[in-house]
Amino acid sequence: MGKWAKIWGVAWLTAASLLAAPLLDEPVATLALKDGTVLQEAQAKGFLSKVVLVKHQGGVRTVPYELFPDDFQAALAAKRQAVLAAAQAERTRREAGTLNLTQPKAAPPARVAAPPVASDPALREGCRLTLTDSKGNVAILKIENVSDHVISLLPSQFGARSTAGEEFSGAEWVGIYYKEDRMAAAWKSQRSVDPGATVTLALMLTAPPSIKDGSIETVFWK
Secondary structure, three states, X not given: OOHHHHHHXXXXXXXXXXXXXXXXXXXXXXXXXXXXXXXXXEXXXXXXXXXXXXXXXXXXXXXXXXXXOHHHHHHHHHHHHHHHHHHHHHHHHHHHHHHHHHOOOOOOOOOOOOOOOOOOOOEEOOEEEEEEEEEOOEEEEEEEEOOOOOEEEOHHHEEEEEOOOOXXXXXXXXXXXXXXXXXXXXXXXXXXXXOOOEEEEEEEEOOOOOOOOOOEEEEEEO
């Protein structure tokens, strides 16, 4: 090994020894505590607010700050101060969170009840229903779609009441049309009404066919 290599090697070892702090960065061969305890190959591994976690030849133990020799007190005091500052910051954060949780929340604004709206028993499913006539057990209905979409109507959605107080249900939609100059009827289980349209539909009821014309007093939504 040349002269300059030896000089640089010595310089590097000297600098490393100066940078590495005994006890904090590297083990201390013999650590004599103020209570008479002697630890071999002792090195600090953790710092709490009141004690230091020390690893040594016999295992791991906690040592109060005040028991370390005076040579280490300045370095340990700096570590301890950092621990205390972090603990205080955490305590402040938790207290702020607790304060936010315990503060009463502002009461929600009082809700103003909307004025009652008179219900229209003839209006349902977006359609307005009007009985215009009855022929035996068939009720003639005017249905106005006041919604903005197509409405599909089933006979079972309607009920009827006679002048005698009897109630019936809708059975089928009846369509009257002419074929070869003769009147014919078609039965449907569903009818559709376009938005904004007004149609006249014939609803066959479960009433007996022998019921007199005009005996149906009202038709209603079920």
